[in-house]
Amino acid sequence: MTGLRPAPGPEAAPPPVASVTAVVGLLVLFEIVSGFLQAGIAPLLPGIGDLLDVSDSALTWVVSVQLLAAAVCVPAFGRLGDLYGHRRMLRIALVSVAVGSVLVAVAPSFPVLLLGRLLQGPLAALLPLEIALVRDRLPVALARRAIARLVGALTLGGLLGGLGMGLADHALGDVRLVLWVPAVLALICVPVSFLAVPESARRASGRVDWPGVTLLSLAMVALLGGVSGAAKSGWLSAGTLGPLALGALLLAVWTAVELRSKDPLVDLRAMAGRHVAPFYLTSFVFGVLYFGSQSPNSTFMAADPDADGYGFGLSALAIALAMLPGMLAAVVCSALTPRIAERIGYRITLAGAFALVAAGSAGFALFHGAAWQLAACLLVAGAGMGAALSAMPTVIVEASDPSRTGIATALYNNVKTLGGAVAGGVFGTLLGGIGGAAGYVAVWLVSGACSVLAAGCALIATRREAERTV
Numbered sequence: 001m002t003g004l005r006p007a008p009g010p011e012a013a014p015p016p017v018a019s020v021t022a023v024v025g026l027l028v029l030f031e032i033v034s035g036f037l038q039a040g041i042a043p044l045l046p047g048i049g050d051l052l053d054v055s056d057s058a059l060t061w062v063v064s065v066q067l068l069a070a071a072v073c074v075p076a077f078g079r080l081g082d083l084y085g086h087r088r089m090l091r092i093a094l095v096s097v098a099v100g101s102v103l104v105a106v107a108p109s110f111p112v113l114l115l116g117r118l119l120q121g122p123l124a125a126l127l128p129l130e131i132a133l134v135r136d137r138l139p140v141a142l143a144r145r146a147i148a149r150l151v152g153a154l155t156l157g158g159l160l161g162g163l164g165m166g167l168a169d170h171a172l173g174d175v176r177l178v179l180w181v182p183a184v185l186a187l188i189c190v191p192v193s194f195l196a197v198p199e200s201a202r203r204a205s206g207r208v209d210w211p212g213v214t215l216l217s218l219a220m221v222a223l224l225g226g227v228s229g230a231a232k233s234g235w236l237s238a239g240t241l242g243p244l245a246l247g248a249l250l251l252a253v254w255t256a257v258e259l260r261s262k263d264p265l266v267d268l269r270a271m272a273g274r275h276v277a278p279f280y281l282t283s284f285v286f287g288v289l290y291f292g293s294q295s296p297n298s299t300f301m302a303a304d305p306d307a308d309g310y311g312f313g314l315s316a317l318a319i320a321l322a323m324l325p326g327m328l329a330a331v332v333c334s335a336l337t338p339r340i341a342e343r344i345g346y347r348i349t350l351a352g353a354f355a356l357v358a359a360g361s362a363g364f365a366l367f368h369g370a371a372w373q374l375a376a377c378l379l380v381a382g383a384g385m386g387a388a389l390s391a392m393p394t395v396i397v398e399a400s401d402p403s404r405t406g407i408a409t410a411l412y413n414n415v416k417t418l419g420g421a422v423a424g425g426v427f428g429t430l431l432g433g434i435g436g437a438a439g440y441v442a443v444w445l446v447s448g449a450c451s452v453l454a455a456g457c458a459l460i461a462t463r464r465e466a467e468r469t470v
Contacts, residue, residue: 023197024149026192026196026197027133027134028149028150030090031126031127031153034157036161038161039157039162040181041063041165043162044178045062047178062113062114065118066120067417070121071217071224071418072121072221075217075414078129078410079265085199086132087200089129095190099116100115100117100119100121101120102183124417136200144341147393147394148334148338152334152335155386159327159331161182162320164181166320209258212261219247219254220417220418222246223247223248224417225243225247227240227422235429266411277461278457279457282350282354282457283415283416285453287420288420288450289385290416291423292419293361296444297364300374301319301374322375322378323375326379326382327382329382330383331386332383333387334387334390340387341394347461350388350391351456356384357384357447357448358455360378360379361377361451364381368440368441384451393409393412395458396409396412426446
């Protein structure tokens with residue numbers, strides 16, 4: 001980041017609220033594209049494997065590499081945004097995503113495709129940067145609604161990505177052409193970001209904690225790498241225990257460095273209070289549910305009932321259609337969350353959201369003999385997921401210092417990503433170790449227990465309302 005300097009002197013006068021509210025529409029576009037890119041790759045993995053002659057086990061790196069890059073990018077971009085401007089870092093992130101998307105589309109080999117996925121890592125940093133922008137420029141009520149719209153747009157983008165890429169693959173019949181769809185969308189976002197998006201007025205004081213960034217990034221990479229290995233070789237293998245031990249050691253060193261730093265990447269002391277610590281634990285559990293449930297639900301519905309004794313033998317498009325009601329419920333509930341929270345409070349809303357997810361998970365475990373039963377349970381769980389996805393960033397940013405909004409929401413995304421990675425290893429172990437339909441029932445029961453835990457964490461957090469403009 002040579003040449004970047006924190007803006008000295010008095011803060012710039014914020015533009016009128018009406019103009020900032022209009023700009024939220026541009027940020028919504030970025031989140032729709034972000035959701036499209038994140039969810040759209042899944043239906044194409046078999047085709048990518050055939051195109052580049054890659055095994056199914058190697059294909060897991062297409063997802064893992066992007067998660068690893070996100071683990072590095074999110075805290076760094078969040079802190080750099082706090083110091084040098086969130087709009088500036090948003091533009092840099094969009095450029096990186098666009099270049100990566102083009103590389104994925106034209107990749108002549110698997111390593112080049114993985115490089116493109118690596119450059120798509122800042123996708124996860126977009127939402128924290130956008131949340132920081134709206135919190136910096138809008139009053140509390142308008143900021144809450146803007147955050148809900150952004151999260152709803154991310155959910156809607158995921159819906160469009162899953163269906164759109166599946167339909168495009170069916171219509172075009174060429175994976176290479178289909179991969180150009182998200183590449184073109186990412187390219188469009190770059191010039192749009194230079195149109196009317198205002199820069200954040202506040203700046204954090206201090207400097208970039210590069211030792212903290214490096215140690216946290218390495219720790220996340222080690223932990224995610226270890227958990228990814230657990231799904232393949234088990235939790236007791238050297239390939240799993242080694243990276244996990246290294247990650248734990250790096251986290252311990254990072255904690256010591258952060259506690260002694262004058263300008264820490266993460267203010268661990270501020271995170272220790274009951275007004276915010278339970279929400280970070282909730283974020284971890286939310287990652288387990290949000291990322292971990294997608295693959296088991298899909299593979300169960302795709303399983304051949306004659307050969308496997310369970311499932312419905314659905315095609316990729318049929319699975320997407322079965323999930324459609326749940327995804328629509330997530331979009332609607334995400335949009336309604338601010339209004340509900342205004343009446344009953346965000347903590348109660350968040351606890352209620354996880355109660356819905358718990359009910360849906362219990363429904364999966366009890367009723368999975370017909371596709372319509374799973375679709376009905378997905379509707380309930382999807383409503384809870386949408387509400388939780390909308391409420392989580394709000395409770396995190398309102399419990400954090402305004403000058404550190406970027407890094408607070410970045411840490412939320414990192415913790416959520418780690419939860420998803422842990423879910424991949426744990427759920428993979430359950431499915432492989434137990435086997436058959438009983439393995440899926442175990443996954444759903446664990447998901448239900450995690451949902452209850454998350455609801456409890458939301459309820460025990462002490463309230464800290466933001467009285468100032470956000």
